[in-house]
Amino acid sequence: MNKHNRFSIIKSKTISSSTSSSNSNSLSIDGSTVTHQEKSNDSLTRLGWRPFFAQQVAEENITEIQFAKVMACHRNQFELETSTHTLTLPITNQMPDITVGDWLVLNDDHSFRHRLERISLFSRKAPGSKVQTQLIAANVDTVFIVSSLNNDFNLNRIERYLTLANEAGVTPVFVLTKADLCDDTRVYIKQILGISPLAMIETVNALARESVQSLHTYCSAGQTVAVMGSSGVGKSTLINSLIGSQSQLTSDIREDDSKGRHTTTGRTLHQLKSGGLLLDTPGMRELQLADCEQGVADTFEEIISLARQCRFGDCHHQSEPGCAVQMALTNGELESRRLTSYQKLLREQALNTASLAQKRAKDRNRTKFHRSVQDGARRLKGK
Ligand SMILES: Nc1nc2c(ncn2[C@@H]2O[C@H](COP(=O)(O)OP(=O)(O)OP(=O)(O)O)[C@@H](O)[C@H]2O)c(=O)[nH]1
Numbered sequence: 333m334n335k336h337n338r339f340s341i342i343k344s345k346t347i348s349s350s351t352s353s354s355n356s357n358s359l360s361i362d363g364s365t366v367t368h369q370e371k372s373n374d375s376l377t378r379l380g381w382r383p384f385f386a387q388q389v390a391e392e393n394i395t396e397i398q399f400a401k402v403m404a405c406h407r408n409q410f411e412l413e414t415s416t417h418t419l420t421l422p423i424t425n426q427m428p429d430i431t432v433g434d435w436l437v438l439n440d441d442h443s444f445r446h447r448l449e450r451i452s453l454f455s456r457k458a459p460g461s462k463v464q465t466q467l468i469a470a471n472v473d474t475v476f477i478v479s480s481l482n483n484d485f486n487l488n489r490i491e492r493y494l495t496l497a498n499e500a501g502v503t504p505v506f507v508l509t510k511a512d513l514c515d516d517t518r519v520y521i522k523q524i525l526g527i528s529p530l531a532m533i534e535t536v537n538a539l540a541r542e543s544v545q546s547l548h549t550y551c552s553a554g555q556t557v558a559v560m561g562s563s564g565v566g567k568s569t570l571i572n573s574l575i576g577s578q579s580q581l582t583s584d585i586r587e588d589d590s591k592g593r594h595t596t597t598g599r600t601l602h603q604l605k606s607g608g609l610l611l612d613t614p615g616m617r618e619l620q621l622a623d624c625e626q627g628v629a630d631t632f633e634e635i636i637s638l639a640r641q642c643r644f645g646d647c648h649h650q651s652e653p654g655c656a657v658q659m660a661l662t663n664g665e666l667e668s669r670r671l672t673s674y675q676k677l678l679r680e681q682a683l684n685t686a687s688l689a690q691k692r693a694k695d696r697n698r699t700k701f702h703r704s705v706q707d708g709a710r711r712l713k714g715k
């Protein structure tokens with residue numbers, strides 16, 4: 333344990349184990365010599381490291397710092413993976429917002445230095461009455477939007493997840509589970525193509541490992557895949573089948589909740605043998621959108637393009653004359669379900685965005701007020 337006691341190493345990876353080579357900085361694999369630096373770069377690449385992150389630290393003294401990927405978020409600590417170690421980092425108030433998938437820069441004593449800019453970020457409005465944005469995951473490449481091929485299949489819900497993916501800038505793949513219980517999968521596939529003509533769609537029996545093989549294509553080395561979908565659609569089943577018998581380097585940490593039950597806390601990135609990272613997102617029963625205007629626009633592209641043809645720039649697409657959206661409804665070119673879904677998500681995100689902005693302004697005013705009280709007290713003391 334280091335003197336700052338800020339972290340604890342869970343385990344060291346074996347890549348720096350000594351070899352018979354006289355050169356302590358190299359080890360021989362299949363006759364080729366691989367330096368520790370190369371090996372460690374390879375480990376980082378498998379965790380999703382890429383030039384976008386390296387560029388952010390170009391001027392820093394790289395020999396004194398370490399990069400760590402946040403593999404899991406728990407109530408009081410993060411679980412991190414560096415090129416050589418698995419360690420935990422206690423969460424403190426001084427840290428910026430950090431979520432699973434983030435890249436951190438650590439000092440040589442493994443204490444927190446800063447967080448790197450993200451390639452992508454998933455967030456939502458915190459569940460319940462809390463006015464707060466909650467980060468779900470950072471630096472995700474692909475999201476599996478999981479739906480089951482039965483009565484639970486719901487296009488409105490799918491559009492909600494798709495909006496989140498579009499806002500985050502993450503590639504969506506529609507994974508339709510319970511194909512073994514479905515007589516005609518084409519009906520469902522057609523519905524998804526109706527809302528997203530170029531969609532990537534995979535139908536699977538999540539219980540069977542061979543059935544989910546096609547999904548491994550998206551989970552190659554260095555790729556991070558998030559699995560999202562409502563309760564009961566088969567996310568855990570799918571993840572278990574994808575992990576299969578492969579060793580899970582990051583195991584779920586279970587903590588006692590207030591009622592004394594054991595629950596899986598936080599979100600966890602699972603390392604697959606194929607090199608990919610799979611993100612589990614438990615506890616996502618409520619998915620309220622906030623700050624998602626672009627995501628909504630991307631998800632409902634055809635409505636946006638129809639709206640551009642409306643006679644009035646501020647058309648609400650209700651009963652205004654010259655409304656191209658209403659015209660498309662009448663002609664049967666646009667489904668009324670689609671328009672209702674668009675308007676609902678747009679309203680929801682606008683409402684949540686406004687209350688978040690209001691809260692931020694209130695917080696800023698409160699901070700200003702506290703500062704002025706403190707300054708006043710200091711001035712009085714100084715007299
Ligand atoms: N026949 C069949 N059953 C499935 C399939 N996928 C999931 N199931 C079953 O559906 C039920 C729910 O699956 P889970 O994996 O727990 O669903 P989940 O999405 O993780 O649900 P939450 O944990 O509530 O978010 C379980 O009984 C699974 O065995 C499938 O492709 N085929």
Ligand SMILES: [Zn+2]
Pocket residue numbers: 639642643647648649650652654655656657658
């Ligand atoms: Zn209109």
